[in-house]
Amino acid sequence: MIPALLLLLIALLMACLALFIVFRVLRNPTTSRVLNRLAQGQPQPAARVGGLLWLDRAFLQAGLPRPSERLRLWLGLWLGAMLLAGLAGGWMAVLACLLLLPPLCLKLYLSWRYHRQVRRMVEQLPPLLDHAVRSLKAGRTLADAVLNAIDASSDPLKTALGRVSRNVQLGVSLPEAVQDVAELYEREEFRLFALGLKVNQRYGGNASELLENLITLIREREQGARQLKAMTGETRFTAMVLAVLPLLVLVYFMLTNPAYLPKMWSDASGQHLLLTALAMQVIGCFTLWRMVRSV
Incomplete structure (x- = not known):
């Protein structure tokens, strides 16, 4: 009797949480949605990840469109399916099939998409830096060389680093824009790229040599990771x-x-x-x- 009551309590708590999220989404005014669309290109600090932002962040990391606009529909379908399963098969079916399985499958799918996306981006980063080095040697500035290399790159790196181009056009400095991408995708290669740009911006130096050293470092890390995977x-x-x-x-x-x-x-x-x-x-x-x- 006690396990059944416990499962019923958990199901009711999850249902109340789903209704609360739907209520919050319904109360979101149109002006707030417009402001959110206008602020998509702005760097988002890591401290703001909370509430529903973690879901948007996970979809963005996986290269998928934001789910916020269809969140009400999916939550309504999920809640209705839980109620039907509870009436038909009992609360154990709700807990096993509907309450735990869809979030787990979604988490695994987003994680798989994220790791595949980031792995391809890291593989495309050295050619992008090499293109920037050639532009620097041709006489371009560091910012122009990096932005030109981003435009000449291919997806998924071009789409991910498109945030850098938008942020620079909005007045954000290049190191801060690259740091925003590094914090979004949580990869050391992007953080090293942002750190190198910050050092060059603050202390100066040979930017082409800095990028060449970064290319060598990224390729050595990739080679070491492959050797470790084989071992x-x-x-x-x-x-x-x-x-x-x-x-x-x-x-x-x-x-x-x-x-x-x-x-x-x-x-x-x-x-x-x-x-x-x-x-x-x-x-x-x-x-x-x-x-x-x-x-």
Whole structure:
């Protein structure tokens, strides 16, 4: 009885949170939306990430359009699906299928898109810097060389660094504009780029030599990352097998004896065993992930 009440309380809290978010979005006036559109090119400090801004930030990092305009529709569909699942299959179905699965899938998809996007951007950064070095040697200023290199680059780096061009046109200095992109995508290569521009702006020096050294550093970091990935391939494959093996055993039981797990779930001790196994699987996957990340 107590677990059922706890699940009901969690579902009600999530429903109230969804209604609160919808209410906040509905109260957002048109002028605020217009101001938000006008401020899209301005650097956003990291301290402002809160409320719904984290979702916009995650979509922006993944190279997807902002979800704020359709947020009411998606929240309404999600809430309606939770209510239907609660009426049809009980609150356990709401917790397992609708309350946890969609956010988890969305998080995994955004994370996959973000890492793929950033990896391609880092691969395109040395050619962009090389183009800027050639422009500097042709007599251009540092800002003109970087902006010209951004225009000559290809997606996704061109789209991501388009924020730099817009910010510079709005009066933001080039180092601050690049720092904004570095804080958005949270990559050391962009932070080193912004740091080099700041040092050159404050103390002067040979900008072409600075960019050439940065190109060498980025390529050496990329080569080291590839070597580390090749050296830890066996460890990562072992972790993947150990994480997937219990799920394969579960599928095998469902195919060979479909009535086994439902009967086990109908018993109180069986429920405790299954929930304990699920908790151990989650803890094990998290531990393996941390071990692989620490190598």
